[in-house]
Amino acid sequence: MYLRRNMLGLAGAALVLPMAGLAFASSKRSASGWALDASGAANSNLQALIDEAARNDMPLYLPAGTYEASNLVLPDNARIFGVSGASRILHRGSVNSAKGARRIELSGIVIEGSGGMSGEVNSGLLQLTGIANVQIDNCEIRQSGKHGLRLERCGGRIERSRISGAAQAGIFAVDSTGIAITGNTVADCGNGGILVHRWEKGEDGTAVTGNRVRRIRANDGGTGQNGNGINVFRAGGVMVADNQIADCAFSAVRANSGDNVQITGNQCLRSGETAIYAEFDFQGAVLSGNLVDGAANGISIANFNEGGRLATIIGNIVRNLRRDGPYEPEVGFGIGIAAEADTTISGNVVEDAPLFAMQLGWGPYLRNLVVTGNVLRKAPVGCAVSVAQGSGTAVITDNVFQEITEGAVLGFEWEKKVSGDLTQAGSEQYPHLTIERNRSS
Structure with missing residues (x-):
């Protein structure tokens, strides 16, 4: 019995308080070593059991049952494991780690x-700070009054866990030191799904892969601060790959001011605003192999005015966009792919964009765009390209346009259309544009 317990869960750490039972805990020997069994431990000595197990380099086993706990502190080397889905801690306040463990x-x-978190200094139901190696596996964290899991200056892995019902974000990781967030389910949270942030812009290295994120609201409002499935802010070198993200109030994936971010292979369904965003002060973004279905806008590389530049948008599918969104935009919703500076847009398919299949530049904020080998179908405008004073180079070649009602490539000065279809005639008056070998049907 205890051999099986240890083999299945010798890595588990935490915080627990039984509601009823015997007034003692016992040490049990197994083939794997010693484990401290919390069966029947009295409420008053739970912290002592956690400390004892950590001090003696033993895991603490929490049998199936419902436990009550409040304001526990996890010391260095705290490990606890239980029966998946059956060892339930009903917790008041925040579970904390000893800093620097x-x-x-x-x-x-x-x-x-x-409940009981509204006045707390800490902002996560489970809050870990300054931990070199966090290992959270096959756990559930639910119904937090603030964030579900909050990590600050931590490394390690969060995997195969389920976080739901948080008033703020499901997982909030700030100033991470190379953490992996993989294979989790995050759902029904008030303001965010998985947040990867830094207090100041810098290298982060977090990998967010293979997660399922569902039904993320924006209860605190705003124009993109809240309501995102996966949000990267000021964090560089982050990978967001192979996630399934659906029904978020704003973006499925939103990267703000993070350099060298890769957003690849994600499925993004029914986003309330722009499904995939790289915006503001960033340099370097790879967006490839994503599928966007049902958003207000598809993919956007924005804010060259703030330094946002240097990207590839390759091999994505964007379809079934709509005109309505959560606020009044400058141009309008219903844009498939938008970019401004130093970006290659190649091998994408955009279908059913009710405004523009692509928006290339905004006013003078256009530089070095290469748009080639894309299929653009069922939109009023294929490519809306900036011809405003000060706009820079754009190369638009070898694309296929089908069922484009107003024109394959049209010149715009800000939001105003100022040309006919430049694939047919008139492109020579805009020497910053190269428009060749495109086909329309």
Whole structure:
């Protein structure tokens, strides 16, 4: 019995308080070593059990049942494991780590909020700070009055866990030191799904892969600060790959001021605003192999005026966009792909964009765009390209336009259309544009 317990869960860490039972805990020997069994531990000595297990380099086993806990502190080397889905902690306040711990592990535990966080200094139901190696596996964190899981200055892995019902974000990782967030389900949160932030712009290295993010609201409003499935802010070197993201109030993936971000292979369904965003002060973004279905806008590389530049948008599918969104935009919703500076847009398919299949530049904010080998179908305008004073080079070649009602390539000065279809005639008056070998049908 105990051999199986140890083999399945020798890595688990935490925080627990049984509601009822015997007034003792016992050490059990197994083939794997010693494990401290919390069966029947009294409420008053739970913290002592956590400390004892960590001090003696032993995991703490939490049997199936419902437990009550409040304001526990996890020391360095705290590890707890339970019966997946059955070891339930009903928690009041925040679960904290001892700052600067080397390793904390938690496995097979349900942590459920029971209120009482509104006045707390800490902002996560489970809050870990300055931990070199966090290992959270196959856990559930639900109904937090603030964030579900909050990590600051942590490394390690968060995997195969389920976070739901947080008033703020499901997972909030700030100033991480190379953390992996993989294979989790995050759902029904008030203001965000998975947040990867830094207090100041810098290298981060977080990998967000293979997660399912669903039904993320924007209860606190705004124009993109809230309501995102995966949000990268000021964090560089972040990978967002192979996630399934649906029904977010704003973006499925939103990268703001993060250099060298890769957004690849994600499925983004029914986003309320722009499905995939790289915006503001960033340099370097790779957006490839994503599927966007049902958003207000598809993919946007924006804010060259703030330094946003240097990207590739390759091999994405964007379809079934709509004109309505969560606020009144400058131009309008219903744009498939938009970019402004130092960007290649190649091999994409855009279908059913009710405004523009592509928007290339905005006023003078256009420089070095190469748009080639794309298929653009069912839109009023194929490419709306800036011809405003000060706009720079754009090369638009070898694209296929089908069922484009107003024109394949039209010149715009800001929001005003000022030309006919430049694939047919008139492109010579705009020497910053090269428009060749496109086909319309």
